[in-house]
Amino acid sequence: MTKDRLLSLDIFRGFTILLMTIVNNPGSWSAIYPPLEHAEWNGCTPTDLVFPFFIFIMGTAIPFAMPEKTWNASVFQKIVVRSIRIFCLGLFLNFFSKIALFGLEGIALMVLRLGITFLVAYALLGNFSLKVKSGLAFGLLALMLFLAFSGIEAYREVRIPGVLQRIAIVYFFAALLYLKREYQKQILTACVLLLGYWAIMTLIPVPGVGPANLDKGSNLAAWLDNTLLNGHLWDVVKTWDPEGILSTLPAIASGIIGMLIGQLFQLPISKIELVKKIAIYGLGLLLLGVFWDIFFPINKSLWTSSYAVYTAGIASLCLIVLYYIIDVKRVDKWCQVFLFWGVNPMIVFFFSGIIPRVLSGIQIQNPNLPTETLSIQSYLYDFIISPCFENPMNASLAYALSYATFWCMILWILFKKKLIFKV
Template sequence: MQKERLISLDVFRGFTILLMTIVNNPGSWSHIYPPLEHADWNGCTPTDLVFPFFIFIMGTAIPFAMPSKLLDYAVFNKILVRSLRIFCLGLFLNFFSRIEVLSLEGIPLLIARLIITFAVAYALLGNFTLKIKSYLVFLLLAILLFLAYSGIPAYEDVRIPGVLQRIGIVYFFSSLLYLKTNLKTQLVIASIILLVYWALMTLIPVPGFGPANLEKGTNLAAWIDNLVLNGHLWASSKTWDPEGILSTLPAIASGILGMYIGQILNKPIEKLEIVKKTAIAGIILLILGLIWGIVFPINKSLWSSSYVLYTAGIASLCLTLLYYIIDVADYKRWTKLFLVWGVNPMIVFFFSGIIPRALSAIKIENPNGTSEPINLQKFIYDFNIVPLFSDPLNASLFYAVGYAVFWSLILWGFYKYKLFFKV
């Protein structure tokens, strides 16, 4: 039996998903306010907090979702299937724009892609028995991986890693650690992971590049990505991936630190004592991250050990503040907007990525009179939003906020009619 939901955790998740939707959907990628952009390499902007926050929150939720620390075959299978369903959701996102259906083109092809997308979403988000879920997820995973490595031109360079893929992997290992180890062991494992990753990245020479380094494309993580996933990496880099193989290792530590805070929140002690413990933990993690950042820079793309501690510290303090306001002071009237986002995260994660891809696939006549058509997303932005603003930064932000409002209305309807989609 699951424990009662922690409203402050749902609100924190909702805020994180809402921010993710805004930063992922500007009107123009050429006009973005600096706080809504990722750091170019080293450093951390508010946008760089979104992904580690979500992993941290996922870890925090594990003790609430698994009140009984029993790991048998049925529980293991449930964790494995859920992890693979999350992984497949992310992998399918990378396939969406590559789907070819016979000789269809234009709108008919887009409609076919959307039909397939809804079928996949139903298979991965539908409420089936565990046995049927297992069959569906393994079948879908086999199909996607076969297409990726089949040599078919449309799929030969499709990306394998991704945000949801990393979340699925971290969930799998974090859940098993929670069920099989105690709190002290979990912290020891997290520490070992971060120290080993630091040593690997700063001590081992990189084949073909020379001494260990932490630069773009020439570090050990990049070399492993290119060796194992050559041709299936992030399109913007092609030779390395920000959600690559080696950098997923410290992401597991982010999940473990979230579990640590979750177990404090579950302690049968006074709520003010919980606030004190989580606040102290957050401050310590934040300071350790800043200190470690002197020699191992805070870096999202590398998911550096200092980045893990720094972001976990900020996440702990944010959750502590929300816990005090909502669960201790009982001030909840303002939370509904974030709750509607927080209780349906996966449906937003998936379809908020599908919609921009679909809009970009629809070509219409360019109002400028040029022979080259324009996609629907660009038409909406360039000819309906940009003219309203003198500053392109404000126009781009308005589009992103408008997209978030659009999703808020959808999620409000889901919440009202108690429609909750879970992986």
């Protein structure tokens, strides 16, 4: 095993990031094709595969990034610092729209926010020494947490959990487990997390509510989120969070499963034997998830144990199909565009979240109603994209694809210039 990149893994990551960009940026949230929406509660749509796929891929990449399995203070510090940097990137996305100073409004306020954004991005994505990275990461984390809990009105309800925050936590525990425990104990840890979460969610009564349940907003995970992070949760519901505290436990198991699959690539077996082995494991995980769904419904918001193994099974099958096509059969001419996305995921994750916030935050005059304003994002959709389509769902999808094309051009330029930004 060497540190050579596994092309199929990069392609799989690139496809996942591209799909994330499309589903997160429709022209209108009220006009979306069903496969591009999350399941209402129980169930799993293609969109519900994006997040667990990325966590699975991150876990799979760990053995490639640390093939020597060396454990010392420096390695531990690198894991901690990388985790905090990823966490800070996600937390800053929640802070972006809250930033205010000296009563600034409109363009001036947006310029301020963008200036701070680029400073934060440089601090967290810049290629500094480990000592400088540590100082910047810990300093930014401390500052944002202080602001969140300081009682300052602007930050009183800033959300603490998030996608990148969960990825950071999963990476931290999965990387430590990889370095400190052998394969069998890694499997045992994943099983304990999945079975333990199942027991916790289905057996422990919910304080102030009653018996254990898996209903929206009244389950034990929601109670814990609201108890520990009251006021700092998902602003759609405010009383629980889909990336909350308790549901991060099975998400860690998702990362561990990816890591277990990644270690199979180290086995001294032929590529065809590897394909067969991972295909069997993937199918087994998928079927286990389908069976477990009977007792513990597949649910992304709760990240149920059935959801974790079901999505890990699909991810394993997707990866091994790509591996067979790309790395075994060497049919890889078609996948260049996904490679652009796959080698620079954090840039896309961060700035593809910032740009919509900027476009929706700048107001311009409404061409049809001179006395009213609308955001640049609304203008682009309502006056440029939407008039080209009779079906609003097609218009909404066209906007998302246009945004993805915009990012594709940026990533192509970065790829050609060999600019890869790592956390």
